[in-house]
Structures are given as structure tokens and as C-alpha cells.
Amino acid sequence: MSKIAVLRGVVSVTAAPVGVVPRLLAPLLAGATYARMLHLLVGWFFAGIVLMVYPGTYDLSLGEILMESISLDVVLLALSALIPATRRAEGVQARLLLVPDREEDIATDFSRTWADRRRTAGWLIGRVALGSAAGFGMVYGIVGVFDRLTGPDALWYVPFVPLAALGLGWFLVYAGRLQLAMAIRLLGPSPAERLAEAELRAERLLERNRLARELHDSIGHALTVTVLQAGAAREVGDPAFVAKALEVIEETGRQAMEDLERTLVLLRETPAGANGAATEQPGIDQLPALFDTARAAGSPVAALVEVPAGSLPGVLSRESYRIVQEGVTNALKYAPGEPLDIRIAVRDGQLELRCANRLPGAGRSAAGATRPPAGGAGRGATRKGGKGLRGIRERATLLGGEAAAGPLENGSGEWVLTVRLPLRLGS
Structure with a gap:
């Protein structure tokens, strides 16, 4: 085997553990870990303050101290959860210190329902319980290591100090991750x-x-x-x-x-x-100016608008204007110079819009004329899949109405756009 092959083998063997160490230490060096640790310690401090104020630590056994302090903690936290602003304050704090992947996973809204208040109470109690467990675990871990290092067999425990520090660090990492999962579950959007x-x-x-x-x-x-x-x-x-x-x-x-x-x-x-x-916004009252523009472009316009002034809702007036504008634009684009016949009226609780124009070359004498074949072939038929007609159908659908467009089947050579919109939106 060549020296190069041997060196490559040595490099591959020695490089394998190098990737493990960074993965093992990266969470311990991340700022999010220490921010979450601070969040945990806040809950522990709260429990410690309650413990010191009431019931105190005199003349009581450890079990009595824990039972009374836990009962008081639960009552205080449950009462705090009744305040709507508590959920917002906890959500803002959790976003800042728990560092979620997506901030929207933790809500920052006030409590609006009793379900929100119950979830907030569960979060507060769980936060204090987990923070207390993490705090006591960290203290007892540090004290335990210190006792071993100051004892008679201290030299035997020195090699295990890095492992103890690594274990304590990962304990805090997982406690912070558990706190984050709890926050997403209990403080997340309802x-x-x-x-x-x-x-x-x-x-x-x-x-x-x-x-x-x-x-x-x-x-x-x-x-x-x-x-x-x-x-x-x-x-x-x-x-x-x-x-x-x-x-x-x-x-x-x-x-x-x-x-x-x-x-x-x-x-x-x-x-x-x-x-x-x-x-x-433009409205149906501005249609005369639109018709004048079409006439100036060379297309005669015969318009009949039978809609009382101010009788249409604002959104219906605006959308009707846009629908007629698109119909006129299509006529000018695909049948320039051909007459337009526009009828707008209110009938049976509906606004009816009709825009018709003759197709170029349609309806002429057989001597020199061509007529679009039945079924809509011809120049005007290319409008069927256009964005303008699709937009008209979308407008009509959103308003609860319907739209249809195409050449008449009676062979008259007319392209007709018909739209019906309910006067009561949503009906």
C-alpha cells in the first residue's frame, strides 16, 4: 500500500470524531440555550420568593413546605391567568427568551375566551414547575460535584468533571426545549x-x-x-x-x-x-365617459342604463363599471369600428349587464362576406380564454352572480357578454 493511501486512511479515521464533537458542543454554545435557561430561572425565582414569604422555612418539614408552597403557587398563578394581559405578556416573553423557529407559533394576543385563560393558567403552572425542577437540578448537580471535588477522594473524580459539566449543560438544553414545546402548545394561537x-x-x-x-x-x-x-x-x-x-x-x-x-x-x-x-373608485355613474371614449375610438355605442342614481351599493357600482369597461375594451380590441349595444337594468332583484357587438365580417351578403362558423370559430372566439373574460367571471362569482360570453347561436354574428348580479350581496 502506498504512503498516500495510508495517510488518507489515517486522516479519515482521525477526522471521523471531529464532526461529532461540534454537534455535541454546538447546543451548549448557542445563545438560545442560555436565553431559555434565563426563562427557566425566572419561574424558579418566583417559586423561591413564594417559598420565602409564605409559608417560610421555619418549624416545617420539607414535605409540608413543598405542599403549602405548591398550593399557594397554583392559586396565585391561576388568579394571574384570569387577567387578559397575562397571556400577552407571557407570549412576548416566550418569543424573546425561548427563541422559537417561527414567532407566529407563540401568540401575543390577550385572552379572549375562558379556554385561553385555562391554557394560560396551565402554562404558568407548568412553567414554574419546570423552572423549579431545572433550578433545583442544576443546584444539586453543582453541589454534588463540588462535594466530590472537596472530599478525600477528590483526585478520583477530577477526570469526570468535564462529563458532569456536559451532562448538566445538556440537561438545561433539553429543559429549554421542553419549555419551548410547552409554550407552543399552551401559548400558541387558539x-x-x-x-x-x-x-x-x-x-x-x-x-x-x-x-x-x-x-x-x-x-x-x-x-x-x-x-x-x-x-x-x-x-x-x-x-x-x-x-x-x-x-x-x-x-x-x-x-x-x-x-x-x-x-x-x-x-x-x-x-x-x-x-x-x-x-x-369609479362607479356606474362614470359609464357615459367610458362610452364617449369608445365612440372617439370609432365604435358607435348605443347605451341604455336603467338604474336609478344611488340605488346600487358602492362595491356593486364599482364592479359593474369594471365589467362594462372590460366588455367595451374587448369589443374595441377584437371588433374595432363595429357598433356596440349596451343594456344595463335592474330586474327581479338583479342587476343585468349586456354588452353586444357584431363580429368583423359577420352577417354580410354571400357575395363577399364570411360568417363565423357555428360554435364560435372566428376572430371573436379567441376571447373565450382571455384574462379579461376570466376576470369578469371572477368578479361575478365573488358577488354571487354569474357571467356568460360568446357568439350567439342564431347565426346573427353577434358576440354577447351577459352578467347578472344580485342587488343583495351574498344572496
Whole structure:
């Protein structure tokens, strides 16, 4: 065997224990161990103070002292758990000293129910009991080692001092871990708090999705109108038409900037009163301006809105505006220049929205016309899986309504978007 092979074997043999020692000593050198030890000692100090004040240590046997002090500890801790702020104080302290992997595993809320108070009482009693056991175990361990080292056979025990210190250290490590597990079990969020947290996360997710739809609908509409106006101005070349197109582009861009600013304000969680103009939501009363924009883009709009002013809830008015805006945007994008027919009315306790437009090339004479095949093939049919129509369906579903979109089956060559929303949300 070569010298290199022998050296490699020696290195591998001597290196094997090196990985064990750090794993054995790492918990003893971690700051979390000593923070948890401090947390344990606080519980022990509490029991010691009660022991010194009452019943004292005079004229009583050890059993009597322990029984009376334990009884008093339990009563005091149970009464303390009735205070709602106790759970919060214990949760904050446990987060700081027990160093959990995830802070949310230990709640810092006030006690709201009797179940919270019972769990807090169990935690306080368990904390003091475990802290007392750890404290007495540490003291007796140190005293025992000291007695052996000062006795007549001290030299025989010197080699065992490192092992005793290692055992005492690991005793504190496991006591701290047990204290942490107890805190997670007894101070962790209650089922009601977990449900509230889950609902909050769901609300935030829905809000993010809503804001994403807001941006898609608003910016998508603005870009569609801008592209159509710029293309038409380039093709026509008439100065008056160009000036009108530029005016529409300017107004559409300004509206898109306001929508973007409003959405960014919501994302930054700025208070609503900080910028009233930025947080104002569009509503169904702003539809005439939307129709004027479509007309300026070259698509005739026939609109009939049979909704009394102020009769819709704010959220329903806002979502209705966005739905109609997306319908108009789709029509401008896939059927530019074709007439739009929009009907909005309240019937049988529902708000009905209908946006129809002719498909390009549909319904012409056989001499030079093409008609989309039955089943929706053709240019307009590509809208079926778009993000805009999916967003409309999501809006309608969240409001308890329904939405449908597609070409009419009667061969009229019309694409129709129909949405029905209940006037009472959640019904």
C-alpha cells in the first residue's frame, strides 16, 4: 500500500470524531440555550420568593413546605391567568427568551375566551414547575460535584468533571426545549385565532387579485384605446381628426394614471383620507365617459342604463363599471369600428349587464362576406380564454352572480357578454 493511501486512511479515521464533537458542543454554545435557561430561572425565582414569604422555612418539614408552597403557587398563578394581559405578556416573553423557529407559533394576543385563560393558567403552572425542577437540578448537580471535588477522594473524580459539566449543560438544553414545546402548545394561537389569521390571509389574497384585475382592466382599456386612436390618426391624416385623437389619447392616459395611482395607494396601505382623489373608485355613474371614449375610438355605442342614481351599493357600482369597461375594451380590441349595444337594468332583484357587438365580417351578403362558423370559430372566439373574460367571471362569482360570453347561436354574428348580479350581496 502506498504512503498516500495510508495517510488518507489515517486522516479519515482521525477526522471521523471531529464532526461529532461540534454537534455535541454546538447546543451548549448557542445563545438560545442560555436565553431559555434565563426563562427557566425566572419561574424558579418566583417559586423561591413564594417559598420565602409564605409559608417560610421555619418549624416545617420539607414535605409540608413543598405542599403549602405548591398550593399557594397554583392559586396565585391561576388568579394571574384570569387577567387578559397575562397571556400577552407571557407570549412576548416566550418569543424573546425561548427563541422559537417561527414567532407566529407563540401568540401575543390577550385572552379572549375562558379556554385561553385555562391554557394560560396551565402554562404558568407548568412553567414554574419546570423552572423549579431545572433550578433545583442544576443546584444539586453543582453541589454534588463540588462535594466530590472537596472530599478525600477528590483526585478520583477530577477526570469526570468535564462529563458532569456536559451532562448538566445538556440537561438545561433539553429543559429549554421542553419549555419551548410547552409554550407552543399552551401559548400558541387558539383555533379561533388560527381561523381569523386564515381569513385575513384569504382577504389579502382576494384584495391582491382584485387590484390585479383593476390594473388589467384599466390599463388594458387605456392601451387599447391609445393604439386604436394612434393607428386611425396615422391612416386618416386629417388634422382635425388627429387633434381629436390626441385629445382622446391624453384623456385616456390621464385616467389610466389616476387608476394606477389609486391602485398603488391601496397596495401601500395608505389611509383613505390621505389622498381622496387617489382613492376615489369609479362607479356606474362614470359609464357615459367610458362610452364617449369608445365612440372617439370609432365604435358607435348605443347605451341604455336603467338604474336609478344611488340605488346600487358602492362595491356593486364599482364592479359593474369594471365589467362594462372590460366588455367595451374587448369589443374595441377584437371588433374595432363595429357598433356596440349596451343594456344595463335592474330586474327581479338583479342587476343585468349586456354588452353586444357584431363580429368583423359577420352577417354580410354571400357575395363577399364570411360568417363565423357555428360554435364560435372566428376572430371573436379567441376571447373565450382571455384574462379579461376570466376576470369578469371572477368578479361575478365573488358577488354571487354569474357571467356568460360568446357568439350567439342564431347565426346573427353577434358576440354577447351577459352578467347578472344580485342587488343583495351574498344572496
